[in-house]
Amino acid sequence: MSMRYHVVIPARFASTRLPGKPLLEIAGQPMIRHVWKRAQQSAATRVVVATDDPRIAEAVHAFGGEVCLTAADHQSGTDRIAEVAGRMDWDEDTLVVNLQGDEPLMPPALLDRVAATLHVHPDAAMATLGVPLHADEVFDSNVVKLVTDRHGMALYFSRAPIPWKRGLFEQGEARPEGMYRHLGIYAYRAGFLQRYLEWSPAPIEQDEALEQLRVLWAGERIAVGIVDEPPPAGVDSREDYERVCAEFSRLR
Numbered sequence: 001m002s003m004r005y006h007v008v009i010p011a012r013f014a015s016t017r018l019p020g021k022p023l024l025e026i027a028g029q030p031m032i033r034h035v036w037k038r039a040q041q042s043a044a045t046r047v048v049v050a051t052d053d054p055r056i057a058e059a060v061h062a063f064g065g066e067v068c069l070t071a072a073d074h075q076s077g078t079d080r081i082a083e084v085a086g087r088m089d090w091d092e093d094t095l096v097v098n099l100q101g102d103e104p105l106m107p108p109a110l111l112d113r114v115a116a117t118l119h120v121h122p123d124a125a126m127a128t129l130g131v132p133l134h135a136d137e138v139f140d141s142n143v144v145k146l147v148t149d150r151h152g153m154a155l156y157f158s159r160a161p162i163p164w165k166r167g168l169f170e171q172g173e174a175r176p177e178g179m180y181r182h183l184g185i186y187a188y189r190a191g192f193l194q195r196y197l198e199w200s201p202a203p204i205e206q207d208e209a210l211e212q213l214r215v216l217w218a219g220e221r222i223a224v225g226i227v228d229e230p231p232p233a234g235v236d237s238r239e240d241y242e243r244v245c246a247e248f249s250r251l252r
Contacts, residue, residue, distance in 0.1 A: 005115040005187065006046040006094065007039040008068075008084050010077035011101030013053035017237050022056050022101045024241060027248040029063075031235065032056060034104035034248075036065050042108035043115075044097065050084045051101075076211055078186070082193035092191025095119060099185070104244055105232035110185060117152075117225035118187040124153065124223035125192035126215055130180035131230045137181060138174040144182040144210060146224060154222040157182055157210050183230055186212075192220065 011022040011032055018024070022032040032049060039047040049060045052072040060067045068087060074080040081098055090096070095115050099106060110129065118127035130146050137143040141159040149155055156162060161169060161179070168175050188196075195218075202217035215222055235241050 003043075003116060003119045004045050004095070005043075005097055005119075006048065006090070007042065007044040007097045007099050007111060008081045009035055009039060009047070009049045009099050009101050010080045011035075011049055011051045011053075011056050013051070013056055015102075018235065018241065020055075021235060021241075022051070023059055024235075026104060026241075026245055030059050031104050032059060032101055033063050033065075035099060035101055035106070036060070036063070038104065038106045038108055039099055039111065042111040044111065048084060048088075049101070050080045052080075078188075078193070078196060078211065081188070082197050085190040085193045090190040092189065092194075094190040095187055096190055096193065097185070097187045100234060102235040103231070104235070105247065106185070106234075107231055110183075110227065110231055113225055113227060114185050114187045117223050118189070121152070121221075121223035123221060125189055125195075125220040126212075127187040127223040127225065128154070128212065129183040129185055129225050129227055131183055131227055133176040133179040133181045135174040135176050138169075138176050138179065144184075146180050146182045148180075148224045152224050152226075154212075154216065154224050156216065157208070157212055159208055159210070180224075180226060181230070182212075183227070185231075195220075 015021040023030045048066045050068050050070050052070050057067045068084045070080050070083045097111050097115050138161050145162050146157045147155045147162050202214045205213040
């Protein structure tokens with residue numbers, strides 16, 4: 001059976017660090033249009049922007065994109081995507097990829113890869129990606145690490161160095177061989193998204209501030225695909241925005 005999947009792009013106007021972020025102009029177009037273009041260049045069969053703000057919806061309609069207006073009180077992009085999947089009445093086995101609305105440089109191939117990772121693991125409810133860890137990231141709590149089992153299923157995610165290399169890390173040696181950094185891109189089955197909405201935040205999720213731990217806490221499986229290189233960073237700050245603008249200028 002061939003793989004089919006949809007992309008949903010959660011896009012909020014009320015960003016704390018960069019208000020109105022999806023509508024900031026990059027190379028003469030709003031950021032959300034660049035993100036939408038990346039999704040259109042993937043193998044996705046449908047691309048939907050999920051937003052609670054009419055200004056973003058208007059901008060997406062202006063360039064011919066599909067929009068789903070959602071509630072304003074969602075705690076995460078996953079919650080927003082779950083609302084979209086429910087309102088679209090997608091079959092429970094439908095594959096849905098989460099592409100954040102501040103990722104204008106996301107390689108379309110990674111969208112295909114995370115969807116394919118879920119497709120080949122029918123026993124998983126969700127999939128994500130990882131990349132080999134660099135030495136300067138081992139002890140960086142802003143870099144999320146992951147450990148999988150031999151079948152490529154996630155065992156745990158943490159801001160701490162995992163697995164802990166006993167005898168090396170005690171000496172402060174950052175030896176990252178066989179360690180992986182988590183990339184925040186996800187694919188889900190639509191039926192799983194409806195179950196996710198019923199769960200309360202998990203203690204380990206709150207301790208680590210990592211929402212994917214709610215999934216492991218609930219006993220669901222997360223398939224992990226390992227790629228060679230991370231995508232360019234998204235836009236979280238004014239500095240990120242200026243970097244991305246410079247990159248687009250370079251590419252023109």
